[in-house]
Amino acid sequence: MTDNINTPTDEYHVxxxxxYCMQDQIGEVTQAINAIEGxxxxxxxxxxxxxxxxxxxSHKTIGKRMDxxxxxxxxxNLSPVYHQVLDEGQ
Incomplete structure (x- = not known):
């Protein structure tokens, strides 16, 4: 089994x-979200x-950003609703 963590892919994930955050921390949470690439x-x-x-x-990139x-x-709470993968190489 190979580890392809650093291998670039043609995939695009969204x-x-x-x-759901505490009402008195909406501003801080939105700032934290906006600071994350993508x-x-x-x-x-x-x-x-x-x-x-x-x-x-990649799935891993999405997971890291969620973490x-x-x-x-x-x-x-953070609830995933939808995940789509597109192959940009096609």
């Missing part, structure tokens, strides 16, 4: 997620719900 916020609510997408070149968010103390 995942949509719903984050992250984009599409909607927020005053109740603390945030709809976002993550883009990357970066999960450790934020203001985040209560």
């Amino acid at each position: 995942a949509s997620l719903v984050a 992250a984009e916020i599409h909607a927020t609510s005053v109740e603390g719900k945030i709809v976002l997408t993550l883009e990357g070149d 970066q968010l999960r450790i934020h103390q203001g985040l209560i």
Whole structure:
């Protein structure tokens, strides 16, 4: 079995997620999301719900970016909704 962690791929991954954070930390959580490469916020609510997408070149990249968010103390829950993979080499 080979380890292809550093091997570039022709894949393009996009995942949509719903984050739920503490109402008094919406600003901090949105800043944390915006600081992640390939992250984009599409909607927020005053109740603390945030709809976002993550883009990357592999499942592993998406997972790492999700892990970066999960450790934020203001985040209560992070739920994946959709994940699409496109082969840009075709």
